[in-house]
Amino acid sequence: MRIGELAQRAGTTTRTLRYYESRGLLPARRAVNGYRAYGEEDLRLLRQIRLLQDFGFELEETRPFVDCLRAGHPSGDSCPASLEVYRRKLAEIDECLARLQAVREQVQGQLLRAQVEASAEHPGEPLCEVKPNAASNEWVEGN
Template identity: 70%
Template sequence: MRIGELADRAGTTTRTLRYYESRGLLPARRGGNGYRTYDEADLRALRQIRTLQDFGFDLEETRPFVECLRAGHPEGDSCPASLAVYRSKLSELDALIDELTAVRAKVGAQLERAEQAVVALAAQEPAPRCELGPRQEEE
């Protein structure tokens, strides 16, 4: 298949495919007419890349998965290098979760402090009178 068809089937653009080619993730095969040619294995590799990127993997992190597919494995994550990337990504995600949990605790503590301050202030002072509302006429 040609580049436009591959882009359509993969849900991406020809520009993206050329970029992947320049990064060595997509083979640069050319037909006798000079056009780029691709096969189902290329489509499978692109789908693997897209799935991993949807999970937050950067493009370089997808390389071991693509290489695993190209080595003939039916799944791109059945090679030792792919498993190492999974482990690394999980470690990175765990660190982010820990960081977000700590930030959440701080924000929760600030909210609790602010709510207590509002309650304490309301107990000390009468509610302000709105001067802009409708006036009641005096008798």
């Protein structure tokens, strides 16, 4: 299998594959004409990488999973190093969620305060036009 086919089957681009190879993540055998030659196993490795990338893992963080697969294990997370990456990532995600939720509350508070102040300057305009109870949700999740 050449690079174009592998890229297509994995839903990515040839540029990406060459980039992974340049990082030492997915080296390729070479045909006599110099073309990169991949096998089905490479497709598995690549799919593992793409999955983690889609999760937001950095490229370096996928390396233990690829190494694990290449070592013959049934799945990329069959090795302690991969599990450790999972745990670290979960901790990172939790931190990120906490920060994001804190910011959300801040912004929400600012918005509500500013809207109240605006309504105080223009008493004729109502805070909510339709449903008083669902109003705060409408403002947040509406268009």
